[in-house]
Amino acid sequence: MNRPPNTTARAQAGVMLLEALIGILIFSLGILSLVALQATSIQLTSDAKFRTDASLLANRLIGQMWASGLNTAGLQAQFSTACTDCTTYNAWLADVQGIDGLPGVVAASGGVDATLPVVTVDNTGQVVITMFWRTPQMATSGANSSHRHVVVSQIVRNP
Numbered sequence: 001m002n003r004p005p006n007t008t009a010r011a012q013a014g015v016m017l018l019e020a021l022i023g024i025l026i027f028s029l030g031i032l033s034l035v036a037l038q039a040t041s042i043q044l045t046s047d048a049k050f051r052t053d054a055s056l057l058a059n060r061l062i063g064q065m066w067a068s069g070l071n072t073a074g075l076q077a078q079f080s081t082a083c084t085d086c087t088t089y090n091a092w093l094a095d096v097q098g099i100d101g102l103p104g105v106v107a108a109s110g111g112v113d114a115t116l117p118v119v120t121v122d123n124t125g126q127v128v129i130t131m132f133w134r135t136p137q138m139a140t141s142g143a144n145s146s147h148r149h150v151v152v153s154q155i156v157r158n159p
Contacts, residue, residue: 104134
């Protein structure tokens with residue numbers, strides 16, 4: 001038995017609208033995924049920039065240590081974090097905290113964890129520079145409240 005033509009048309013009513021809505025839904029999910037991918041890409045790019053800046057700033061200080069011609073005791077006195085009146089270290093620290101430096105590099109105060117770089121020079125001439133920075137989205141204290149980059153170098157003069 002064949003159905004009359006208008007019975008078939010009534011059974012198909014709204015199917016094209018449903019297909020269009022499903023197509024729009026799939027397209028919208030694809031666009032939202034691309035937007036999320038772009039946001040993640042921008043965040044990872046800025047993280048890479050900060051890591052590169054931290055590496056360059058640490059290498060600049062190591063270069064200044066090599067160029068200074070100081071022995072291990074002189075390096076400890078002039079470049080370590082324990083140094084109180086070090087013009088070279090303080091100038092480097094100002095670069096780290098400056099406009100072209102790392103974001104969120106601050107001393108500890110009012111419940112905010114310190115993110116100042118730590119420079120240690122041991123008796124064998126091994127230099128360890130630990131750089132910290134905090135992006136605006138990060139918490140100011142607690143676990144995972146800053147990024148960290150560590151540079152280790154050996155500065156020893158020939159006798």
